[in-house]
Amino acid sequence: MTVAGYQFARLLGGVIIVESIFVVPGMGTLLIESIIHRDFIVLQAIVVLIAAVILILNLLIDLSYGVFDPRVRYQ
């Protein structure tokens, strides 16, 4: 499960290259465009958004241990 969270982080990092190959108009393309045009505010916003998504996902994974593993139960 922890590995799944780590792999999700790597997937989010790789989505930039995938969007660049398949020309999918997504946040990865927006990130590259903001870097090329030196739009630092958009760059900050995207980095904060991606970090927030990864943090929330890791929190959910840690909470899900209580669901999947009966030996671990939070009070």
Place this chain on the structure above:
Amino acid sequence: MVAGSDAMVARTTPDTRAEWPARGAPWTVLAAFARRKPLGAVGGLIVLALVLTALLAPLISPYDPRQIIREADNRVPVYVAPGAAYPMGTDHVGRDIVSRIIYGARISLYVGLGAVLIGVTGWFFVGMVSAYAGRTVDLVVQRVVDAMMAVPGLIIVLAIMAVLGSSLNNVIIAIVIGMTAPVVRTVRSQVLSVKEMEYVVAARAIGARSARVVLRHIMPNCLAIYLILATYYLGFAIILEASLSFLGVGVPPDVPSWVEC
């Protein structure tokens, strides 16, 4: 009394000495290694070919990689198909592709080795000091590393490249910062386990200073993890540099790289 005692003691443990040939000429040692580990020998040949290509680039490549070729009557060969004159053709501004690939080996090795030597060594010491110092220093360093682990590596590198600008040394700096979190974390976990070994406890008990304990006892036992990290992040750095060049934010356009967008 003493003369026959050796013959009477039976050999109880098997002879576990490794069977390497005696140190002879380098050629025989290499041949023995190739016979013993053929896959390693093939890998070594590939790496050697790469390093020789990078070192002998001015002798091997037919043209200068940054020179826009001018043919007779001022024509510039743009997107010429591979043929006799240009073994792999030319690119969109008229430079020979074979030369760019041969010189690209230099750039990739420079970025990879530079990022590994600076990054892995630097963060190795940071992780070691953080794990050995404990409490406040460890807390501060690990919170910074946690913050960096929340963002994927490629995005950190892209953000640093956006700030620093497009240059060869900036790529190395960005990759060094991007490899912080995994290296510091791995080294810290290894040092934490080595710190509790008996010889470290004994050294501290007889009053050795912290610097001596770290340099003399802890660091040599973490050299294995250093070598593993260095070899892994060498490939990682080369691939990351290729990703940056593919996205267009890596090395400047005139520098020959293996990936050109």
